Amino acid sequence: MADIPVTLSRAQQITPARYRAPGDLVFKIIILVLSSVVIALAFAMAIILWYEARPTFQAFGFLSFLTETTWDPVAAVHGTWPFIMGTLITSFGALLLSLLPALGVAIFVSEYAPKWVANIINYTVDLLAAIPSVVVGLWGVFIFAPFMRDTFYMPIYLWAVENAPWLEPILGAPSSYNLATATIILALMIVPYTVALSRDAIRLVPREQKEAAWALGATRWEVMRVAVLPYARSGIVAGVLLSLARALGETMAVAMLIGNRNRMPFSLFGPAATMPSVIINEFREAVETLHYTSLMAVGFYLFILTIGINLIASYVQRKLTQQRKSP
Amino acid sequence: MSSEKQTNPEIRMETLGLTVTYNKTVQGVKGVSMPMYNNKVTAFIGPSGCGKTTFLRSLNRMHDLLPEAEVEGKALLDGEDIYDPRIDPVVIRRKIGMVFQKPTPFPTRSIYDNVAAGLQLVGIKKKDVLDGVVERALRDAALWDEVKDRLRSPGGSLSGGQQQRLSIARALAVEPEVILMDEPTSSLDPMSTTKIEELIQELKKQVTIVIVTHNMQQAQRVSDYTAFFYVGELVEFSPTSVLFNNPTEERTKEYLQGAFS
Numbered sequence: 001m002a003d004i005p006v007t008l009s010r011a012q013q014i015t016p017a018r019y020r021a022p023g024d025l026v027f028k029i030i031i032l033v034l035s036s037v038v039i040a041l042a043f044a045m046a047i048i049l050w051y052e053a054r055p056t057f058q059a060f061g062f063l064s065f066l067t068e069t070t071w072d073p074v075a076a077v078h079g080t081w082p083f084i085m086g087t088l089i090t091s092f093g094a095l096l097l098s099l100l101p102a103l104g105v106a107i108f109v110s111e112y113a114p115k116w117v118a119n120i121i122n123y124t125v126d127l128l129a130a131i132p133s134v135v136v137g138l139w140g141v142f143i144f145a146p147f148m149r150d151t152f153y154m155p156i157y158l159w160a161v162e163n164a165p166w167l168e169p170i171l172g173a174p175s176s177y178n179l180a181t182a183t184i185i186l187a188l189m190i191v192p193y194t195v196a197l198s199r200d201a202i203r204l205v206p207r208e209q210k211e212a213a214w215a216l217g218a219t220r221w222e223v224m225r226v227a228v229l230p231y232a233r234s235g236i237v238a239g240v241l242l243s244l245a246r247a248l249g250e251t252m253a254v255a256m257l258i259g260n261r262n263r264m265p266f267s268l269f270g271p272a273a274t275m276p277s278v279i280i281n282e283f284r285e286a287v288e289t290l291h292y293t294s295l296m297a298v299g300f301y302l303f304i305l306t307i308g309i310n311l312i313a314s315y316v317q318r319k320l321t322q323q324r325k326s327p
Numbered sequence: 328m329s330s331e332k333q334t335n336p337e338i339r340m341e342t343l344g345l346t347v348t349y350n351k352t353v354q355g356v357k358g359v360s361m362p363m364y365n366n367k368v369t370a371f372i373g374p375s376g377c378g379k380t381t382f383l384r385s386l387n388r389m390h391d392l393l394p395e396a397e398v399e400g401k402a403l404l405d406g407e408d409i410y411d412p413r414i415d416p417v418v419i420r421r422k423i424g425m426v427f428q429k430p431t432p433f434p435t436r437s438i439y440d441n442v443a444a445g446l447q448l449v450g451i452k453k454k455d456v457l458d459g460v461v462e463r464a465l466r467d468a469a470l471w472d473e474v475k476d477r478l479r480s481p482g483g484s485l486s487g488g489q490q491q492r493l494s495i496a497r498a499l500a501v502e503p504e505v506i507l508m509d510e511p512t513s514s515l516d517p518m519s520t521t522k523i524e525e526l527i528q529e530l531k532k533q534v535t536i537v538i539v540t541h542n543m544q545q546a547q548r549v550s551d552y553t554a555f556f557y558v559g560e561l562v563e564f565s566p567t568s569v570l571f572n573n574p575t576e577e578r579t580k581e582y583l584q585g586a587f588s
């Protein structure tokens with residue numbers, strides 16, 4: 001009999017759920033407000049870019065501004081085509097250059113290397129990703145660019161002039177800072193991302209899948225080909241797309257190394273420009289209204305482009321997780 | 328046992344003092360010596376964690392893939408030690424197929440390409456050869472009638488029971504001499520389980536089958552010989568009817584009483 005009140009009072013010491021509910025509600029509201037702010041900020045940014053760029057769209061037209069090849073602030077003619085081309089060439093070029101080595105490293109560290117070797121490589125790759133873009137640019141400007149020009153571009157160009165004149169317009173006379181150097185540096189900068197993301201995709205392949213291939217008498221590489229890569233495919237694709245989005249938006253190192261020439265045609269060893277590089281090079285001198293609004297317009301397109309790529313990447317990634325749950 | 332051995336069928340596989348050690352400390356199985364007879368079904372029973380999977384995986388060198396596992400002793404296939412350093416484990420795994428607890432179709436491959444996977448690996452590309460093998464393997468796995476009209480749909484689109492039969496077909500397609508099955512029906516419904524048990528009876532005409540099961544009735548239904556494992560040791564190995572009805576070892580008796588009470 002004496003026991004019963006004791007048990008009751010113990011139970012009463014715990015606050016019943018309905019008294020705890022307000023805390024829950026406050027927490028919910030804070031979370032809701034914070035996340036709305038973040039989303040609103042992203043939208044506001046796009047809208048402000050678009051709003052500020054309106055005079056440009058009115059003057060040149062939404063699409064003509066995109067395809068116009070002249071960018072001449074003095075003559076008040078503005079078109080983004082050269083920068084779009086510059087951005088696409090450097091980004092896709094960098095992607096192509098980095099893809100196989102990055103995939104190779106990812107496969108090596110996740111399936112082949114002994115643990116301690118894998119650790120060293122992973123650590124180095126992460127470190128590479130942490131180097132500030134401007135530092136990479138600085139190294140590129142003073143060491144890498146002159147080296148590449150003297151060791152490779154010059155001899156190749158001179159050889160082409162004598163033996164393959166048709167190559168000349170594609171190569172172009174090597175300048176100190178140029179498209180090729182910027183692309184290679186960009187490739188170097190996205191390698192850590194491609195490695196990290198494809199490595200994660202490969203690690204998610206279940207052990208059962210690999211063992212099933214082993215049990216069929218597959219060799220190491222065949223296990224990769226039959227079980228690992230097909231399973232990790234969409235994860236790798238998503239990783240590559242995210243790396244591409246990074247390459248598209250990468251500003252500092254590219255602006256320092258690409259030579260900043262606003263006029264097409266571009267050549268491999270000659271200067272060029274990208275969407276981020278033109279913005280960073282000209283925003284200080286953009287005193288004319290149309291010049292300013294046109295830079296905003298370039299920014300607007302760049303925003304749309306990277307958001308688009310990111311959305312595709314997350315779509316692919318979502319598809320991947322669904323596919324993985326089903327079998 | 329020695330008098331029985333005269334009438335016993337031919338030995339396909341045999342282990343001699345086989346020990347598997349994990350992380351240099353845990354012995355998954357200790358000094359197991361036992362035969363697996365040709366065209367017979369051998370079942371491994373015993374409580375969970377007693378080393379059945381560990382022992383099964385030592386029979387086709389799957390432990391090579393685990394850096395933490397170390398194998399000592401011998402495992403003979405047709406009198407030859409599969410752990411002989413001159414022997415290529417890849418060749419061994421082609422001769423000794425494996426079916427896992429969970430069905431493991433390659434999800435991005437079609438049903439057809441799942442079955443053909445093992446042959447495609449060794450470079451067989453001729454369509455008529457592959458067609459023939461795929462059909463036969465699917466028929467042998469009692470799956471042909473259900474999938475013959477959709478060979479091109481992904482392997483992941485089948486039901487669990489069908490996926491497990493697909494895994495069996497895939498293992499059969501490379502014409503192994505021995506098939507190792509690790510609780511192949513534990514994730515399946517009773518209907519699919521029955522199908523696979525019937526299948527095992529058919530398959531043993533062609534291959535030697537070793538099956539791990541936690542289900543005593545299943546061991547009695549499908550196997551000719553049964554090995555009872557307990558804490559990493561082989562306690563008793565006998566013809567199935569003998570082991571279940573008239574076990575020699577005290578520990579076997581206790582385990583069977585526990586399992587059936």
Ligand SMILES: Nc1ncnc2c1ncn2[C@@H]1O[C@H](COP(=O)(O)OP(=O)(O)O)[C@@H](O)[C@H]1O
Nearest residue numbers: 349353355374375376377378379380381382395
């Ligand atoms: N990869 C591993 N690393 C360490 N210990 C393991 C590993 N696999 C199995 N073991 C241990 O070996 C023993 C036997 O396990 P297992 O062969 O899976 O038993 P069963 O299949 O009979 O349930 C258990 O004690 C288990 O914890």
Ligand SMILES: [Mg+2]
Nearest residue numbers: 379380381509
């Ligand atoms: Mg097991």
